[in-house]
Amino acid sequence: MSAPAVPEQSVRNERLRLQLQSIRSFARRFASRPDGIIGVVVLLIFTILAIAPELFVGPLQTATTATGPSLSPPTAANLLGTDELGRDILNLTIHGTRISMVIGLLATIVTIFLGVLVGIVSGYVGGRVDTVLMRITDFFLVLPTFVLALILAPIILDLVGADSEFFGIRVTLLVIVVVIGVTSWASTARIIRSQALSVKELAFVGRARVIGSGPGHIMWRHILPNVMNLIVANTVLVFGGSILTETTLSFIGLGDPFAPSWGQVLNAAESAGAMGLGAWWYVVPPSVCIVLVVLAFTLVGSALDDILNPRLRIRR
Amino acid sequence: MTDPGRPVPISAADDQADGAAAAAGLAARAAALDAQALIRGRRQWPLPRQADPSAPLLVVEHLTTRFKMAGGAIKAVDDVSFTLNDGEALGIAGESGCGKTTTALSLVRLLPANGRIGKDSSVKLFGIDLAKKSEDALRRYRWREISIIFQGAMNALNPVRRINEQIAEPVELRLKVNKADAMKRAGELLELVGIPARRGQAYPHELSGGMRQRAMIAMALACDPAVVIGDEPTTALDVMVQAQILELLERLRRELGLSLILITHDLSVIAETCDRVMIMYAGKVAEEGAVSVIFRTPRHPYTQKLIGAFPNIHADRRTLDVIPGSPPDLRDPPPGCRFHPRCPFAMAVCSVEVPPEVTFADGVRVACHLYPGGSDGVPVTRPTKDALVQPAADTGLGAGAFGDRDEAIDELEAAVDPAPSHLLTPGHGLTDDHSLDEIQ
Numbered sequence: 001m002s003a004p005a006v007p008e009q010s011v012r013n014e015r016l017r018l019q020l021q022s023i024r025s026f027a028r029r030f031a032s033r034p035d036g037i038i039g040v041v042v043l044l045i046f047t048i049l050a051i052a053p054e055l056f057v058g059p060l061q062t063a064t065t066a067t068g069p070s071l072s073p074p075t076a077a078n079l080l081g082t083d084e085l086g087r088d089i090l091n092l093t094i095h096g097t098r099i100s101m102v103i104g105l106l107a108t109i110v111t112i113f114l115g116v117l118v119g120i121v122s123g124y125v126g127g128r129v130d131t132v133l134m135r136i137t138d139f140f141l142v143l144p145t146f147v148l149a150l151i152l153a154p155i156i157l158d159l160v161g162a163d164s165e166f167f168g169i170r171v172t173l174l175v176i177v178v179v180i181g182v183t184s185w186a187s188t189a190r191i192i193r194s195q196a197l198s199v200k201e202l203a204f205v206g207r208a209r210v211i212g213s214g215p216g217h218i219m220w221r222h223i224l225p226n227v228m229n230l231i232v233a234n235t236v237l238v239f240g241g242s243i244l245t246e247t248t249l250s251f252i253g254l255g256d257p258f259a260p261s262w263g264q265v266l267n268a269a270e271s272a273g274a275m276g277l278g279a280w281w282y283v284v285p286p287s288v289c290i291v292l293v294v295l296a297f298t299l300v301g302s303a304l305d306d307i308l309n310p311r312l313r314i315r316r
Numbered sequence: 317m318t319d320p321g322r323p324v325p326i327s328a329a330d331d332q333a334d335g336a337a338a339a340a341g342l343a344a345r346a347a348a349l350d351a352q353a354l355i356r357g358r359r360q361w362p363l364p365r366q367a368d369p370s371a372p373l374l375v376v377e378h379l380t381t382r383f384k385m386a387g388g389a390i391k392a393v394d395d396v397s398f399t400l401n402d403g404e405a406l407g408i409a410g411e412s413g414c415g416k417t418t419t420a421l422s423l424v425r426l427l428p429a430n431g432r433i434g435k436d437s438s439v440k441l442f443g444i445d446l447a448k449k450s451e452d453a454l455r456r457y458r459w460r461e462i463s464i465i466f467q468g469a470m471n472a473l474n475p476v477r478r479i480n481e482q483i484a485e486p487v488e489l490r491l492k493v494n495k496a497d498a499m500k501r502a503g504e505l506l507e508l509v510g511i512p513a514r515r516g517q518a519y520p521h522e523l524s525g526g527m528r529q530r531a532m533i534a535m536a537l538a539c540d541p542a543v544v545i546g547d548e549p550t551t552a553l554d555v556m557v558q559a560q561i562l563e564l565l566e567r568l569r570r571e572l573g574l575s576l577i578l579i580t581h582d583l584s585v586i587a588e589t590c591d592r593v594m595i596m597y598a599g600k601v602a603e604e605g606a607v608s609v610i611f612r613t614p615r616h617p618y619t620q621k622l623i624g625a626f627p628n629i630h631a632d633r634r635t636l637d638v639i640p641g642s643p644p645d646l647r648d649p650p651p652g653c654r655f656h657p658r659c660p661f662a663m664a665v666c667s668v669e670v671p672p673e674v675t676f677a678d679g680v681r682v683a684c685h686l687y688p689g690g691s692d693g694v695p696v697t698r699p700t701k702d703a704l705v706q707p708a709a710d711t712g713l714g715a716g717a718f719g720d721r722d723e724a725i726d727e728l729e730a731a732v733d734p735a736p737s738h739l740l741t742p743g744h745g746l747t748d749d750h751s752l753d754e755i756q
Contacts, residue, residue: 008503010514011517014514018518203466204472204475207472210459210464211458211485211489212455213485217489221485226474
């Protein structure tokens with residue numbers, strides 16, 4: 001059938017215009033949430049610290065390069081005091097940002113990938129597949145994450161050898177990433193599945209099937225975009241949780257002693273008996289950082305949830 | 317035969333009339349063949365390999381669709397036959413739950429998991445029997461040859477994907493066209509249905525209801541299908557938008573030679589857009605024929621009641637006729653004619669025997685005992701009082717059982733003979749500016 005010719009330029013311009021418009025409306029709605037703004041600002045600061053800690057406090061101090069006195073309280077030379085090896089706590093804390101954030105990010109990617117995959121397949125395919133996948137999910141859901149991580153981490157470390165490296169990242173860190181990912185995808189899968197279940201009943205999915213789309217195509221092009229709001233909001237919350245889990249694992253000694261994260265610093269403080277010695281400056285800075293980052297992620301997450309979830313939007 | 321819209325009385329059914337009817341039939345067939353050659357010549361994509369190029373577009377015979385339910389099987393469609401020629405529009409009308417949509421969806425077996433098509437059913441598209449195809453083989457015909465304009469465009473469009481991406485989807489998937497070309501075609505299709513191509517970048521919620529329905533139509537046209545099924549395409553739209561959508565469908569039919577099956581309970585929509593109409597009741601065909609004939613001289617009592625239940629803006633304001641009762645439970649349909657419990661002309665035979673389908677010289681097919689069977693092709697008009705009384709006497713039922721029969725016959729005569737169908741009168745509602753000739 002003959003159809004009129006279409007100027008492609010105008011089609012592209014329209015796309016740009018609509019994209020700009022939607023970004024602007026999203027920004028406007030986000031701007032009306034002061035808690036979200038605060039969260040974003042805090043996260044931005046920590047991101048900058050994570051990207052270039054050397055700019056602020058110089059290279060990472062080790063036992064050999066440490067210059068300060070042992071366990072000195074805050075002074076002009078060491079703003080946040082020093083540890084038992086004479087390392088500057090400010091230096092350690094800021095360098096710890098990178099490890100904590102990177103592990104949090106990688107663990108979030110693993111968690112969300114597993115959770116979304118299982119959730120969408122389970123919800124869309126249904127039937128026996130759904131039953132099997134959901135029983136597995138239940139298994140991970142009822143197991144206490146922390147205990148499971150505690151068991152998994154040393155086993156995996158033992159299997160792959162603690163000193164090997166993957167793509168320049170020490171395997172100890174990767175093990176933490178995998179452990180966090182494996183133990184926390186279950187709740188994401190549940191959330192995504194419940195949404196996939198309702199999306200697949202909508203008429204356009206039936207229409208897509210009539211057109212001749214296969215299940216893979218429908219899941220990727222129709223279900224996934226429709227659960228994207230949940231994924232985004234969930235990602236932010238999982239990110240905060242991952243950082244917390246990493247800290248815990250490092251604190252009890254499952255981290256990598258050569259890559260100081262906040263948990264590692266706390267672990268060192270604990271083994272040096274900082275609390276008993278009254279060396280509060282050793283414990284407080286990394287703790288405050290953890291609390292700030294996790295809080296910031298929660299603030300951003302709940303703001304995003306309100307903005308991206310159409311049902312919550314109608315209510316207000 | 318001077319006026320095809322008026323049934324020929326039995327007494328006049330002599331050789332001359334037969335010859336005229338045959339000639340008219342031949343002329344109609346020749347016109348259909350011309351349209352067939354013209355429309356198939358314009359196809360962008362070749363006919364399916366197994367297609368018989370000279371076969372009629374769509375011939376449905378003895379279509380039966382059952383749904384397995386907890387309380388037993390439901391025959392939602394029972395022995396339905398019809399044909400659709402190239403460039404023709406067939407309207408299917410009837411009350412809710414009478415099998416209109418199931419009939420249409422059965423053509424490409426888009427049924428719920430518990431739906432089954434009977435063994436004797438045949439759905440021949442270009443002479444290829446789709447009812448015998450395996451599920452996989454049938455996929456080639458879905459959307460590519462038979463596509464659907466869904467009711468309620470908002471739900472049939474994915475809210476988080478752009479309109480043009482969604483229209484490009486069937487082109488990409490079914491015709492194996494690359495993404496860029498598919499998107500280009502989506503733009504062309506949008507222009508075709510009256511939406512500027514750049515609006516294709518919008519999401520469904522950014523379009524008005526009418527625009528969304530246009531986008532649905534563009535999607536149905538995406539693969540240049542042989543048959544488009546409109547499943548109540550104008551329901552849930554306001555009257556102005558309804559008129560625009562109908563105008564669009566009419567234009568597409570004119571320009572593209574679209575072959576359309578239109579499902580609706582709005583008879584005025586059929587009067588405006590369709591060539592032929594099929595009235596269904598409880599899964600069976602009650603009456604089928606040219607719109608101009610059926611709306612002028614409805615023969616089946618159900619058709620008469622259906623048309624009587626429609627407002628007429630020319631007549632005095634009055635209470636609309638209603639058809640008492642409701643369609644039967646298809647798990648346990650009444651014996652004989654399924655309409656007899658609600659029929660004002662019900663005879664004894666109606667509750668015993670299923671009325672055969674009788675075709676008249678003017679092409680109308682009716683299944684009703686008022687028009688006796690075995691007279692295929694012989695024109696029969698209104699029943700005589702004898703025809704009504706006789707079977708009752710035969711079966712030994714007293715006349716008292718049908719006390720208001722005389723009155724009913726008067727009513728029927730009034731309905732059959734002089735009543736001009738107000739639906740076809742210019743100036744009525746949606747049929748504004750569309751004279752009867754245009755519809756024909």
